[in-house]
Every structure is written in C-alpha cells, then in structure tokens.
Amino acid sequence: MQIPFLTFFVIYLLGLFMFLLLALINIYHIIRFGWFSLAARFITLIFVLISIGIAAITAMFLLPIPWSDSFGLVQLVSFF
C-alpha cells in the first residue's frame, strides 16, 4: 500500500488550522478584556511573532520533502 507524502502535509495543515483557531480565540480574549494594558499588547505581539517564527522554521524543514512521491508502510517502519 502506497501513501503519498502529501498526507503529512494535510495533517500539518489541519494542526495549523486548529492552532490558528485557538490563537484567534486567545487574541480575542486579550483584546476584549485586557487591551488596556501595555504588557498585554507587548506579550500578544511576542506571541504573534514567535508563532510566525515557528511556522516559518517548520516550513523551512518541510520544503526539501519530495511531496509528489509516495512511500510504503514498510518503508516507514523499516527505519527502526
């Protein structure tokens, strides 16, 4: 049975979507109830910047993967 590498990309996109959903809810809370504070604004900015950084670093590692190829389950397990 052959599994396309793209499966991993779809899983990553699902994870990214869930993260964005939670992040937006968090940012909504801080804007709605804590925007009066400079510390809250600063930490929100740090949160957004580091999130973008994590996504960018992950993308950098994902780029060299041959997304158009497929692999067998044996190939995945055989490494161990």
Add this chain to the structure above:
Amino acid sequence: MVVIQLARLALFVIGPIAVYFIVKLLYGFSLPHTTPLYALVVVILGIYYLFIWDFFFSDFIDYFLDIWVLTDQRVVSIEQLGLFNRLVSELNIMNVEDVTSEVRGFFPTVLNYGEVHIQTAGSQKRFVFEQVPEPQKVAQVIMEVHNQVLYHWQRHPAMGDNHHSGAQGASLHPLDENK
C-alpha cells in the same frame, strides 16, 4: 507564577531537542530528507511547538485576566476560567467578616504570592483570590477598608449603604503597580 510558567515552557521547548540529540549520540543516525520518517518527525514537531506556545499564551491569559477590585463599597472578583468561562462576583464590603492570607509551598514562599480568603457573613462561600502577590498586604488593605467603612457607617448610620457618592477603588491586579 510567571517564573514557573517560563521554566515549564523552557522544559517543553528543550525536551524534544534534547531527546533528538541523545538518540543521535546513542545510535548515531541521521534522517535523510527523502524518508517518510523525516516528514513525520517534522510535522509532529511543528504542530507540537505551535500548540505548546499556544497553551503557554492561554495560561498567561488565564492569569492576566484574573482581576480583583477593592472599592469602599464592594470587592469585585473577575476570573477568567479557561477560554470560555468568565466569572464576575461582587461582595459588599460590609459583609466581610474576616480575611485570611495563605502562602503555601516552596515557590509561593520564595516569590511571595499566595491566596487571600474572604469570609463573609452567613452561609455564603468564601471569596478566594488565587495567586495574589503579597497576600498579607492585600488582606491587610481589605480589613483596613472594611474597618474604615464600618467606622463611617457607625457614625452616620442614616446614610446606609450609600455612604459615599463616589467609590474610591484600588485595583488588585497582579501586574498593577498601584495595588
């Protein structure tokens, strides 16, 4: 609280990297970019780090949006309980019977934070302020305000609850310098 959270974050961030280097040292392997295991590891780590960062931010919001306000009329407690639960409670300052501060554990003792319990008249449950900096000072301020209001009320009983036209408040927010 913030220090402990930062230590936890550091542990969660460094943990997987440390495991990778230990396994690499022990077994001396490297993952070529074309293997499915490489893709799997990158995807799992990418999602892991995003969610760890998000949970850390959620914890910060949970802590930061807990606000207690003390006025000469009432004590207001605003608590953020998770992402979808916000609790606002009010207590008339006249109903305060006794105030207890509690510093329990190693980190609370070293960093001087803890809980403040306000016991009210009757069978009402206790008001609890959690993870408050300088809890003894907070408890003392609450009792001082209560005693002042009581003294004022005893001298001018006719004014009843509306003993002041303008409430003077003090924020007990953990990050507020004017607490």
